[in-house]
Amino acid sequence: MNKEMNIFTKICSKCHLEKDIKMFCRYKNTYQSWCKVCQKEYRILWHEENAYYNHEWYVNNKDSVSQRQLKNYKKIKKLNPEQHLFNSVRSSARS
Ligand SMILES: [Zn+2]
Numbered sequence: 904m905n906k907e908m909n910i911f912t913k914i915c916s917k918c919h920l921e922k923d924i925k926m927f928c929r930y931k932n933t934y935q936s937w938c939k940v941c942q943k944e945y946r947i948l949w950h951e952e953n954a955y956y957n958h959e960w961y962v963n964n965k966d967s968v969s970q971r972q973l974k975n976y977k978k979i980k981k982l983n984p985e986q987h988l989f990n991s992v993r994s995s996a997r998s
Contacts, residue, residue, distance in 0.1 A: 917941040 911924040915938040927934040928942065935942065 913938075915941055917945075 912921050913924050913927055913934060914921050915927075916936040918938065918941050920938070922938050924934060926938045926940070928939060929935075937945070
């Protein structure tokens with residue numbers, strides 16, 4: 904069963920590592936050019952970015968938010984979600 908699956912390796916076009924073909928998802932008659940690890944990483948990243956940009960806070964503040972603030976927000980949110988709330992209340996009170 905699936906003997907040929909054990910022979911082949913493929914070079915991932917994202918991480919450029921040669922990996923067992925089993926590490927690549929099959930797509931129709933061929934294999935995807937990214938390995939499963941890279942695909943997974945990309946999916947997580949994509950999901951995070953989307954969750955972030957769709958976030959209510961961003962939607963409500965996008966007109967006045969700079970790129971630096973966006974970065975800070977992301978960092979704070981990861982470290983401490985409550986701290987983020989505190990900061991946004993404080994900065995809106997200041998202005
Ligand atoms: Zn890869």
